[in-house]
Amino acid sequence: MKLFKQVILPLALSSMLLFSACSSSNATSALNTALDTSSKASEISEASSATITTTLGEQSSDTSEQTNIIASEDTIMSSIGTKPNNEKMYVHFIDVNQGDSIFIELPNSQTMLIDAAEESQADKIITYIHQQGYDSLDYVVETHPHSDHMGGMADVINNFNVSSIYLSPATNTTKAYENMLTAIQSSGAKTYSPMAGDTILDDGNLLIEVVAPKTVDNDELNNCSLVIKLTYGDNRFLFTGDAEKSEEDGIWTNIKCDVLKVGHHGSESSTTANFLKKVEPTYAVISVGAGNSYGHPDDIILKRLADKGVQTFRTDIQGTIVFSSDGTTISVDKSPSEYKASAETTITTIKQVADTTSDGSYRYVLNTSTMKIHYATCSSVK
Ligand SMILES: [Zn+2]
Ligand SMILES: [Zn+2]
Numbered sequence: 001m002k003l004f005k006q007v008i009l010p011l012a013l014s015s016m017l018l019f020s021a022c023s024s025s026n027a028t029s030a031l032n033t034a035l036d037t038s039s040k041a042s043e044i045s046e047a048s049s050a051t052i053t054t055t056l057g058e059q060s061s062d063t064s065e066q067t068n069i070i071a072s073e074d075t076i077m078s079s080i081g082t083k084p085n086n087e088k089m090y091v092h093f094i095d096v097n098q099g100d101s102i103f104i105e106l107p108n109s110q111t112m113l114i115d116a117a118e119e120s121q122a123d124k125i126i127t128y129i130h131q132q133g134y135d136s137l138d139y140v141v142e143t144h145p146h147s148d149h150m151g152g153m154a155d156v157i158n159n160f161n162v163s164s165i166y167l168s169p170a171t172n173t174t175k176a177y178e179n180m181l182t183a184i185q186s187s188g189a190k191t192y193s194p195m196a197g198d199t200i201l202d203d204g205n206l207l208i209e210v211v212a213p214k215t216v217d218n219d220e221l222n223n224c225s226l227v228i229k230l231t232y233g234d235n236r237f238l239f240t241g242d243a244e245k246s247e248e249d250g251i252w253t254n255i256k257c258d259v260l261k262v263g264h265h266g267s268e269s270s271t272t273a274n275f276l277k278k279v280e281p282t283y284a285v286i287s288v289g290a291g292n293s294y295g296h297p298d299d300i301i302l303k304r305l306a307d308k309g310v311q312t313f314r315t316d317i318q319g320t321i322v323f324s325s326d327g328t329t330i331s332v333d334k335s336p337s338e339y340k341a342s343a344e345t346t347i348t349t350i351k352q353v354a355d356t357t358s359d360g361s362y363r364y365v366l367n368t369s370t371m372k373i374h375y376a377t378c379s380s381v382k
Pocket of ligand 2 (some may be wrong): 099100148149198242264265348
């Protein structure tokens with residue numbers, strides 16, 4: 001088990017952000033000072049359960065840093081009463097257009113939310129979670145401070161009882177980010193800023209670990225994404241936020257997983273061949289908006305996944321996608337997308353073959369997909 005520092009947001013933090021005219025880097029260092037981005041996870045010696053209970057039971061009015069133990073399930077159970085173990089875990093990749101929001105019903109009856117998409121999607125996320133029968137979120141993760149991941153966070157936090165919030169060590173100066181910090185302050189939730197090697201929950205056959213980032217650079221927000229590995233029995237999920245190649249390359253722990261949340265909406269910047277080899281997923285999910293202006297997902301990534309035989313799901317095609325796991329077997333409520341080469345790729349498979357006409361044009365062409373030769377005028381080669 002590991003210890004890392006709980007971050008307590010000072011009351012002055014919002015005003016610092018709202019009213020200072022400081023430059024981005026000044027704001028960043030101010031935030032880092034305030035948050036003490038707690039990059040260092042201190043190794044645990046053994047703490048007694050009495051200490052843990054005391055820590056959880058007390059609300060500190062002190063704004064100084066406080067070292068806390070990330071609560072084990074047993075500890076939380078003892079503080080809120082025993083809940084039945086439903087044994088099944090459900091991972092909902094909510095269709096939030098261009099952005100990410102993943103709601104998880106953990107097998108210990110706790111809940112987790114990874115990202116809250118754009119602000120315009122907040123009502124949809126709130127309604128969706130309420131429809132699943134929950135008004136509490138035990139763990140909320142903001143992978144990184146881009147609006148398509150944390151824009152809806154303020155509204156979500158304001159609408160649920162939130163116990164713990166895990167923030168990317170990177171910060172931003174946008175209004176959406178300020179709103180999130182304000183909501184966190186009034187929520188009373190415990191706030192953490194973990195790094196690679198930290199553990200969010202360790203409870204026997206249920207383990208939630210942070211496997212990245214290792215470094216912080218506010219000019220590289222995607223590469224400061226909290227990358228979360230969730231293990232339930234034999235089943236593993238990897239949630240990557242918008243991590244790109246450099247962050248992927250820095251992960252050296254075992255990340256072999258059954259389900260991969262594809263990084264950065266299927267952008268070519270992420271999901272390198274080397275990374276995919278390490279994860280070796282059976283399933284991949286791309287959270288992406290139909291007709292987005294970024295061209296996500298990139299055909300190269302779709303082909304890379306298809307070539308590896310990965311069953312790929314897309315929120316722009318399948319809508320909300322729900323995986324379930326009993327710790328041994330994973331199932332999913334939708335059928336995967338079939339990989340189809342883009343129009344550009346298809347055109348290149350039609351090759352001209354010999355026998356030109358008197359005006360120099362080709363009389364026959366070979367369609368290399370079907371391996372059939374057609375007259376150049378045939379409608380099937382248009
Ligand atoms: Zn991003
Ligand atoms: Zn994104």
